[in-house]
Amino acid sequence: MTGGLYLHIPFCRAKCGYCAFLSRAGASEELMSRYTAALTDEIKALPADLEVSSVYIGGGTPTALPPALLLGLMAAVGRLKLAPGAEFTVEANPGAVDREYLRELYQSGANRLSLGLQSTDDALLRKMGRIHTYADFRANYEAARRAGFADISLDLMFALPFQTLAGLSRDLERVIGMSPEHVSAYGLTLEEGTPFAALSPLPDEEDRAMYALVTERLQAAGYEHYEISNFARPGRQARHNSAYWRRAPYLGLGLGAHSFFGGRRFRNTEDMGRYLETSGNNKEALQEISRAEAMSEFFFLGLRLLSGVDLAEFEREFGLPALDIYGDSIRKLRKLGLLKAEKDMLRLTPRGIDVSNRVFASFI
Numbered sequence: 001m002t003g004g005l006y007l008h009i010p011f012c013r014a015k016c017g018y019c020a021f022l023s024r025a026g027a028s029e030e031l032m033s034r035y036t037a038a039l040t041d042e043i044k045a046l047p048a049d050l051e052v053s054s055v056y057i058g059g060g061t062p063t064a065l066p067p068a069l070l071l072g073l074m075a076a077v078g079r080l081k082l083a084p085g086a087e088f089t090v091e092a093n094p095g096a097v098d099r100e101y102l103r104e105l106y107q108s109g110a111n112r113l114s115l116g117l118q119s120t121d122d123a124l125l126r127k128m129g130r131i132h133t134y135a136d137f138r139a140n141y142e143a144a145r146r147a148g149f150a151d152i153s154l155d156l157m158f159a160l161p162f163q164t165l166a167g168l169s170r171d172l173e174r175v176i177g178m179s180p181e182h183v184s185a186y187g188l189t190l191e192e193g194t195p196f197a198a199l200s201p202l203p204d205e206e207d208r209a210m211y212a213l214v215t216e217r218l219q220a221a222g223y224e225h226y227e228i229s230n231f232a233r234p235g236r237q238a239r240h241n242s243a244y245w246r247r248a249p250y251l252g253l254g255l256g257a258h259s260f261f262g263g264r265r266f267r268n269t270e271d272m273g274r275y276l277e278t279s280g281n282n283k284e285a286l287q288e289i290s291r292a293e294a295m296s297e298f299f300f301l302g303l304r305l306l307s308g309v310d311l312a313e314f315e316r317e318f319g320l321p322a323l324d325i326y327g328d329s330i331r332k333l334r335k336l337g338l339l340k341a342e343k344d345m346l347r348l349t350p351r352g353i354d355v356s357n358r359v360f361a362s363f364i
Contacts, residue, residue: 002051002083003261004243007039007073008254009059010272013096016129018157020191022256022270023060034276035255036069042253042280043076050251052080054087054240058114062090063097067104074108087239089114089153092140094132099143106144112151112238113144114184119157120174121167128160129195134174141178151236153182158210160188161199168210172217181236185214186229208354228304228353245301247294253280263289291318295325300360308347322346329362 008022011032015025055077062070070090082088089112090105105113119125120134132140144152154175158168175183187207190197201207215225223231227245230238243250244260252259256270269275269282289297295318302309314322323330330346333339338352338359352359 002053002249004054004056004240004248004250005046005052005077005080006240006250006252006254006257007043007055007057007062007077008252008257009057009062009065009070010035010255011059011064012061013064013093014129014131017195018128018188018191020194021060027064029066031272032065032069035272036065036073038276038278038280039073039254040076043073043080045281046080046251050081051083052077052086053083053248054089054243055082056089056091056240057110058089058091061093061096061116063092063101063105067101071104071108074105074110078109087112089238089240091116092144094136094140096131097140099147102140102144102147102149106148111149112153113149114153114155115141115144117154117156117175119160119163119167120171124160124163124167127162128157138178141180151182152180153184153238154178154180156183156185156214158185158187158214159202159207161202163202163210165206165209165213168213169217172214176217176221181233182238183218183223183231184229185211185218185231187211211354226306228306228348228356242305245304247297247301259283260289263294265289294318296363299326299363303346303348303356303359303363306347308345310344311346312344326363333359333362 010023011027012023012025015023057073088110090110091114092102093116115137117137118128118130122133125133141152156171156175187210188196190199190201218231219225222233224234225231226237227242230241232238247260249261250259251261252267254268255272255275256268258267259265264286266283266286268280269284274282298314298317299309311322330339333352334341337349338355339346340349348356348359
């Protein structure tokens with residue numbers, strides 16, 4: 001068996017105002033130690049014949065863990081059967097990592113770093129609840145390069161209610177100037193239960209203008225727009241995340257982590273007490289993926305990729321042409337200018353990207 005491996009670290013130094021991820025701020029070192037012990041047990045219980053094609057340690061903020069705990073988890077992963085050249089990504093946030101920590105991450109096997117920038121405007125960062133400044137980020141970025149990281153991804157946010165197009169343009173200029181290998185640019189989603197939920201979203205036309213600016217500037221700088229929210233230098237696409245959109249198997253370990261393996265989707269409990277008590281042996285919400293659900297996922301996940309979905313591949317996998325199942329929807333979406341077909345590939349148009357959720361809903 002071959003698959004990707006995700007490890008969830010549900011701790012942060014502080015909770016950002018927009019964040020709805022399963023994470024908590026201010027956890028004690030004792031809790032972190034108990035959690036990493038349970039997560040290590042979960043790693044050790046993986047199938048003996050599992051070959052790991054990619055590793056992603058995310059959160060939360062993995063580097064909120066004391067170095068010894070995170071490096072211990074990485075050592076446990078390193079004892080698994082890693083495929084040759086496996087991508088090994090660790091998320092880090094400025095304010096929760098220093099030069100020595102970055103050096104240890106690289107020497108312990110991480111070959112890709114995902115850094116949370118979000119903005120280069122210090123006033124905007126404070127409003128978001130970030131614990132770092134742009135200067136902090138630059139220091140961490142340069143330290144990561146000195147540590148040996150030759151593959152760095154930056155996170156950038158847009159469509160914040162208190163953000164301007166000029167400010168975003170300055171962010172992009174600075175990001176491009178740093179020349180990271182990968183940029184993830186996400187429009188703000190106002191999630192229920194977060195402090196930002198009470199804010200008013202930007203008008204659609206301003207949101208779309210910001211997205212257009214992001215895509216135009218990054219593409220002009222040589223980045224390939226390969227997924228709705230992701231841009232990469234040639235050959236630097238995120239292999240682990242791309243596997244999600246292509247419905248490749250992966251295992252998620254840790255609190256609330258989701259998996260797709262053996263034709264099933266399942267997740268771990270979101271209850272910290274139960275997770276610790278069971279040493280990570282707490283899979284729940286097991287769901288067999290029906291044939292109809294698999295066909296739907298083929299489209300609404302695959303269409304996130306700008307390369308689109310391969311209709312010939314659909315027929316090979318499911319034994320019948322996609323037009324037999326989704327012909328009416330595909331023809332309607334093409335007539336509306338939201339999808340385009342080139343040979344056997346079906347992909348979103350620029351207009352389709354703007355209303356992608358509407359397109360995806362047509363295949364559910």
